[in-house]
Amino acid sequence: MLRLIFRFALLWAVADAIFNVRLGEDITLYWELDYAAGEFVAEIHAKNVDPTTGWVGVGFSSRGNISDGSGDFCITWRDQLGAAASASSAGEHEPPMQITDVNIRNGTNIIEVDQQQDCLDFQFVFQNGTLKWTFRRKFTTCDYFDYALEEGTTHLHWVKGTGPLYDIKGVSIKKALDQGFKRIRFLKNIESPEQKQTRINNLRDGSTWNFKILNTQVKVPPVETTYWCQIFKIPEGVAKKKHHVIQFGSFIQKGSEDLVHHMEVFHCSADAHVSIPMYAGPCDASPPELSVCSRVIGAWAMGAEPLSYPAEAGLAIGGPEFNPYVRLEMHYNNPGLKGGYVDSSGMEFWVTNKLRTHDAGVIELGLEYSDKMAIPPKQKRFQLTGVCNRECTSVSFPRDGITIFASQLHTHLTGARVLTRHFRPSLHPGNVDGFVELPFMNWDNHYSTHYQEIRRLKRPTRVLPGDVLLTTCEFNTLDRTNITLGGFAISEEMCVNYFHYYPRTKLEVCKSSVAWKSLREYFHFMAEMEGQHIEPEGAVSSNYNGIEWTPFRAKLLSDFYNKSPIDMQCNQSDGTRFPGSWDSMSVPKFPKLLQARNPNDECYL
Incomplete structure (x- = not known):
C-alpha cells in the first residue's frame, strides 16, 4: 500500500x-x-x-x-x-x-x-x-x-x-x-533515496554553481497564446572556460504558475566572436540573425521535473570557441484572456568546472526540414518516418556505442503520435532482413505540440554502430483543406526526436527525406497517370499544392514514401556530411508500425 x-x-x-x-x-x-x-x-x-x-x-x-x-x-x-x-x-x-x-x-x-x-x-x-x-x-x-x-x-x-x-x-x-x-507526464520517473541524495550532493559541491536565464518584466497580452523570445549572454565566467551543465529546470515567478506553459533555451551556434542582436519580443517577429539560435540546451514544460544529467556526463558549454549568446523561447498560455500579467520567469542551469568523464551530446533524428515530405488534408493518422540508417551509425558511433538517456519529441500543430523504434543487425534466420527489433526508445501515443519536455528515459539505451533508428510521426489533418508541407513555420510540419546521449561524437544530425530522383518520378506519375495539372520538374511546394487530394491519392503518397529510397543527412557538428554517398539510399523493409493499441486490450489477449 x-x-x-x-x-x-x-x-x-x-x-x-x-x-x-x-x-x-x-x-x-x-x-x-x-x-x-x-x-x-x-x-x-x-x-x-x-x-x-x-x-x-x-x-x-x-x-x-x-x-x-x-x-x-x-x-x-x-x-x-x-x-x-x-x-x-x-x-x-x-x-x-x-x-x-x-x-x-x-x-x-x-x-x-x-x-x-x-x-x-x-x-x-x-x-x-x-x-x-x-x-x-x-x-x-x-x-x-x-x-x-x-x-x-x-x-x-x-x-x-x-x-x-x-x-x-x-x-x-x-x-x-x-x-x-x-x-x-503523469507516469514520472522515480528516484531512489540513494539517487536523490547523490544528485543533491552534486548540486551542493563547491565546484557547482547556478545561473538563471530570465525574461525581463514581459507584459503578457490578454490573448490565449503568446510566444515570447529574448536573447541573453550567459555569464562571462561560464562562457570563457569549459563547464558541464549537470542539471536544468524552470524558475517560475510567483503568480505565473498557470501562465507559463513551456519554454526552451537555444544556444546560438555561431563563431565565438559573432554578436547576436539582443532582441526581446514576439518570436514570429524575430530578426533573421536569430536563426542560428537553434541548438536546444534546455527545455521545460508545465509539470516537468528538473532534468539531471547522469553522474558520468554533462553538457559542455563555454570555452574559447563557444559563442556566449542564447535564446529563451517562452510559451504563455492565457485561456482566460486576462490582462495585467507581468512575468520574469525563465530557466535555471547548474554547472560545474569539475568536468565529468564524458561530454554529453544531442542528436537530431527524424525527417529533414524540407517540403519534400508532406501530409495530405483530411487525414486522421498519416504516418511519416525519418531514418537514421545503419551506414550513418556505422561511421559515426564508437565501437562500444553511445548511451541515450533523455529524449525530446517534436512536431508542430498536427502531430498526434511520435515514437522512435530501434533495430539491431542479427544473423538469426527468423529476423526480418537481418534485423531484430528492440524496445521503443521513446514514445508518446497522446502527443501534443503544446507539451514538450526533455524526458529522462526510464531505461537508458545503448545504440551500437550498425543499428537503425526509425522515428515515426502520426499527423491528424482532418481540419485542413490542403496539403501540409514540411518546414520551419508553425503551420508547416516537423518530425524530430532530439536524443541526449554520451559520449559526444561528431554526429549531430541523422535524418532523412524521400530521394529527389524518386520524388520527381512521383510527380511525373501524378501528372501523366492521375491527370494532375502540375509541373513535375517545377517547385516541389507548387506540385504538392497543385494536386487535388483524395483518399486514394493520399494512400498512393503514403505507399510511395514507405517504398522509396531516401536522401540522408548524416551531418557532423560543422554542418558537413560524413564522407560517402548519401543520396538515393535503399532502406531495408522493416515491419509496419501498427496503430496504437488501448492498453486495456492487453487484458483480453
Missing part, C-alpha cells in the same frame, strides 16, 4: 516522495506511483467547496476532449436522497461524501456511472475550509470506460460543481463551476 492514503496531517512530511500539480485556482493534485503494483494513489485538496452540496472530480481524456468517448473521472459528491432516508431513520442530517467512477457519454458532456467501479479506498476530510480526499486506482483497469494510463503525455482534467444532487448520473460537466485540463 502506498503511503499517501489518509495521511492528511502528515502530507507535508512525505511531500518529497510524491508529485503535485495545481489544477485551476482552487485544486491541487498530489499523487504517488507504485510501478510494481501498476497503480497510483491520489490526494486532492479543493478549496471553496460547498461542504453540503459541493462535488469535485479529477480525471483523464485522450487528447483534452472529454466528449470524444475517452472522458473518465473519479468524482466525490454527497447523496441528498440518501441523506433524507438516513435522517428519517437515524437522525443523521449530513450525508458523507462518496466517490463514483464515471465516464462522459460519447458526444456529450453528460456523466454516466461505470458498471465497474475502479476508484478505490476513498477517504475524505474537510479541514480549514478545504476538502481533502484520496483514492487509489490501477494504471490499467481492464474497463474500456476507464482511461488507461501509459507513457508520454497525459491530459489531466478537473471539475468542481455544486448541487444538491440525488445522483451523479446525468449531471452535465458543462454546468460545473470550474473545469479544465492540463497536459502533464
Whole structure:
C-alpha cells in the first residue's frame, strides 16, 4: 500500500516522495506511483467547496476532449436522497461524501456511472475550509470506460460543481463551476533515496554553481497564446572556460504558475566572436540573425521535473570557441484572456568546472526540414518516418556505442503520435532482413505540440554502430483543406526526436527525406497517370499544392514514401556530411508500425 492514503496531517512530511500539480485556482493534485503494483494513489485538496452540496472530480481524456468517448473521472459528491432516508431513520442530517467512477457519454458532456467501479479506498476530510480526499486506482483497469494510463503525455482534467444532487448520473460537466485540463507526464520517473541524495550532493559541491536565464518584466497580452523570445549572454565566467551543465529546470515567478506553459533555451551556434542582436519580443517577429539560435540546451514544460544529467556526463558549454549568446523561447498560455500579467520567469542551469568523464551530446533524428515530405488534408493518422540508417551509425558511433538517456519529441500543430523504434543487425534466420527489433526508445501515443519536455528515459539505451533508428510521426489533418508541407513555420510540419546521449561524437544530425530522383518520378506519375495539372520538374511546394487530394491519392503518397529510397543527412557538428554517398539510399523493409493499441486490450489477449 502506498503511503499517501489518509495521511492528511502528515502530507507535508512525505511531500518529497510524491508529485503535485495545481489544477485551476482552487485544486491541487498530489499523487504517488507504485510501478510494481501498476497503480497510483491520489490526494486532492479543493478549496471553496460547498461542504453540503459541493462535488469535485479529477480525471483523464485522450487528447483534452472529454466528449470524444475517452472522458473518465473519479468524482466525490454527497447523496441528498440518501441523506433524507438516513435522517428519517437515524437522525443523521449530513450525508458523507462518496466517490463514483464515471465516464462522459460519447458526444456529450453528460456523466454516466461505470458498471465497474475502479476508484478505490476513498477517504475524505474537510479541514480549514478545504476538502481533502484520496483514492487509489490501477494504471490499467481492464474497463474500456476507464482511461488507461501509459507513457508520454497525459491530459489531466478537473471539475468542481455544486448541487444538491440525488445522483451523479446525468449531471452535465458543462454546468460545473470550474473545469479544465492540463497536459502533464503523469507516469514520472522515480528516484531512489540513494539517487536523490547523490544528485543533491552534486548540486551542493563547491565546484557547482547556478545561473538563471530570465525574461525581463514581459507584459503578457490578454490573448490565449503568446510566444515570447529574448536573447541573453550567459555569464562571462561560464562562457570563457569549459563547464558541464549537470542539471536544468524552470524558475517560475510567483503568480505565473498557470501562465507559463513551456519554454526552451537555444544556444546560438555561431563563431565565438559573432554578436547576436539582443532582441526581446514576439518570436514570429524575430530578426533573421536569430536563426542560428537553434541548438536546444534546455527545455521545460508545465509539470516537468528538473532534468539531471547522469553522474558520468554533462553538457559542455563555454570555452574559447563557444559563442556566449542564447535564446529563451517562452510559451504563455492565457485561456482566460486576462490582462495585467507581468512575468520574469525563465530557466535555471547548474554547472560545474569539475568536468565529468564524458561530454554529453544531442542528436537530431527524424525527417529533414524540407517540403519534400508532406501530409495530405483530411487525414486522421498519416504516418511519416525519418531514418537514421545503419551506414550513418556505422561511421559515426564508437565501437562500444553511445548511451541515450533523455529524449525530446517534436512536431508542430498536427502531430498526434511520435515514437522512435530501434533495430539491431542479427544473423538469426527468423529476423526480418537481418534485423531484430528492440524496445521503443521513446514514445508518446497522446502527443501534443503544446507539451514538450526533455524526458529522462526510464531505461537508458545503448545504440551500437550498425543499428537503425526509425522515428515515426502520426499527423491528424482532418481540419485542413490542403496539403501540409514540411518546414520551419508553425503551420508547416516537423518530425524530430532530439536524443541526449554520451559520449559526444561528431554526429549531430541523422535524418532523412524521400530521394529527389524518386520524388520527381512521383510527380511525373501524378501528372501523366492521375491527370494532375502540375509541373513535375517545377517547385516541389507548387506540385504538392497543385494536386487535388483524395483518399486514394493520399494512400498512393503514403505507399510511395514507405517504398522509396531516401536522401540522408548524416551531418557532423560543422554542418558537413560524413564522407560517402548519401543520396538515393535503399532502406531495408522493416515491419509496419501498427496503430496504437488501448492498453486495456492487453487484458483480453
